[in-house]
Amino acid sequence: MLGFILRRLLALVGVLWAVVTLTFLLIRVTPGGPFDRERKLPASIEKELLKRYKLDGTEGRAWGTRLAANLGRGEGTRIFMGNACSLGQQYFSYVGDLLHGDLRLSTKYRDRSVNEILGQTLPVSMALGGLAFVIASLTGIWLGCYAATRRDQVGDNLAMLGAVGAISVPTFITGPIAILCFALLLPIFPVGGLAGVWSLVLPALVLAAPYVAYIARLMRTSMLETLSLDFIRTARAKGLPEREVVYRHALKVAILPVISFLGPLAANLLTGSIVVESIFNLPGMGGFFVNSILNRDGFLLGGVVIVYCTFLVFMNLVADVAYTLLDRRIKLY
Amino acid sequence: MAEAIAPPLALVAPSQRLHLSWIARISLAYLVLVACGAIFIPALLPDSFARPSPAQFLPPMTEGHLLGTDLNGRDLLQRVFSGARISLLVGLAGALVALFVGTSVGIVAGYAGGRIDNFLMRLVDTLYAVPRLIFILLLVYVAEQPVREWLRETFAGTWLAGLAEYTKIVILIFTLGLIEWLTMARIVRGQVLALKALPFVSAARALGQTHRRIVTRHLLPNLAGVITVYLTLTIPAVMLDESFLSFLGLGVDASQASWGTLLDDGAKVINPIKSYWWLLVFPASLMSTTLLALNFLGDGLRDALDPRQRER
Secondary structure (H helix, E strand, O other), X not given: OHHHHHHHHHXXXXXXXXXXXXXXXXXXXXXXXXXXXOOOOOHHXXXXXXXXXXXXXXXXXXXXXXXXXXXXXXXXXXXXXXXXXXXXXHHHHHHHHHHOOOOOEOOOOOXXXXXXXXXXXHHHHHHHHHHHHHHHHHHHHHHHHHHHHOOOOHHHHHHHHHXXXXXXXXXXXXXXXXXXXXXXXXXXXXXXXOOOOHHHHHHHHHXXXXXXXXXXXXXXXXXXXXXXXXXXXXXXHOXXXXXXXXXXXXXXXXXXXXXXXXXXXXXXXXXXXXXXXXXXXXOOOHHHHHXXXXXXXXXXXXXXXXHHHHHHHHHHHHHHHHHHHHOOOOOOO | OOOOOOOOHHHHOOOOOOOOOHHHHHHHHHHHHXXXXXXXXXXXXXXXXXXXXXXXXXXXXXXXXXXXXXXXXXXXXXXXXXXXXHHHHHHHHHHHHHHHHHHHHHHHHHHHOHHHHHHHHXXXXXXXXXXXXXXXXXXXXHHHHHHHHHHXXXXXXXXXXXXXXXXXXXXXXXXXXXXXXXXXXXXXXXXXXXXXXXXXXXXXXXXXXXHHHHHHHHHHHHHHHHHHHHHHHHHHHHHHHHHHHHHOOOOOOHHHOOHXXXXXXXXXXXXXXXXXXXXXXXXXXXXXXXXXXXXXXXXXXXXXXXXXXXXX
């Protein structure tokens, strides 16, 4: 088990390296640069900017320079990012900075480092996402069990209709409608902005709604399958109350597919949602994913991607470990 | 293993009358209604309704504007249903692209089996894992300019050159189609695996038919049912993606508003001082009911074609 966890964490390094490289290349393949404006910048200023943001290829160690010079002789590598002279060189110096824990300066939010930006916005996103995750998982699991135990009855049908509804209606509809109803017409919650835990409740509910539905459907299916197994018949034959049968014996087995859904979901929710954060005016990091691509802000995008992948790998690891705790037959290697 | 694979959907009851649930029937009727509305309503309303006018933010039921007017004084009824044209068009066309790609990949993977199957399915798994937004953005940005010029030059003089104006929509359709094919590929592959094991395929092969003929004459007709079901379920997914992008201001251009654009406009004017609720409520309710109806119809068709699916 410990070996498994260590190996996974080691694999995280490989994953991060791969995504950083891929992001680095992709953002440069995309046409346009971070300093493109309506009016062209004077050459001297552009040169200064490129130097400041380490995009002119003069950074880096000697061996990186040599390697890059060998790799980047062709015209093909002299691409896209202003008059950047060597992509390979920039790449090596970037990876070097990353290894020192420096995510570099954002080219859009001048003078602010990516470390600083993420340090300020990630906690907001994590608080919102964490709350939404708790709501989604608890409600979803409960609703799924409820529907499965009342199969084809009114409660089940209503729950499943509601689930289709929650999946069909996107958050950019439910968000404004929720504000209209619960903040303007009935002033229970604040309209937007960040002011204590209470201001996060409405956005978290909106964010959680579709996932409640996904989890409930998954849980119902899995629970129905489990309830038809032999060990459940045994439990019932022994005279256990239905509550005990469902929530103690069946749930432990039936929850497994839900757990593997929860891993990536947690990573998704904790790293923010562009729609909910913009509708409720929360200073989270959800918007950076899209905006840093639009602004060609390569280093901010790199930072966001690193955070997201770390969460993803880590949450999947947690899900796998939870698997073994729930089902002793599963062995991790 | 062969027993474990469910009988293919279409073989269950090819000629029986489809038993749709009442909820699926209502959904179908509603969708027909919305489609008719999208086709006729913008054409029937006076032309001036589509143009900006000084009469901005009129509440519903005033001066002949049934649903009121927006920021630029355009009639909301007209806007909502011309938005429906774009949204439905993108949804349908995108789903058809997804259908084409997904079915091809699924059939190849299922029919060829072995290494090809393994490779294609791992590819599908990988694509499931990557955030799709980044792909959409990249494709739209990289492709827009070249495609526009290509359309202009290659088809100069023909009607296709007119498409250049709508390059963004065309690219969106293809991009979204290229992203939503994954589920389709998985389902079709599963069905092909099941069909391949059946005697009539072996018989066809024993009679010396070519692979291509087996696929087109024997497998495809049997896949029609599943494909229809997942087509109905892919349409709302594509529409959701498109409206999400338009909501972020990255989708169709503002001049050709889709539901996502309208919702973005509606969400912007919600504020504590004076809320123009109709700009949000009408597009939101039309869009959510349409998506709901599509999902209900898809679920209903799936249940009707294969009752065992209800368990899943």
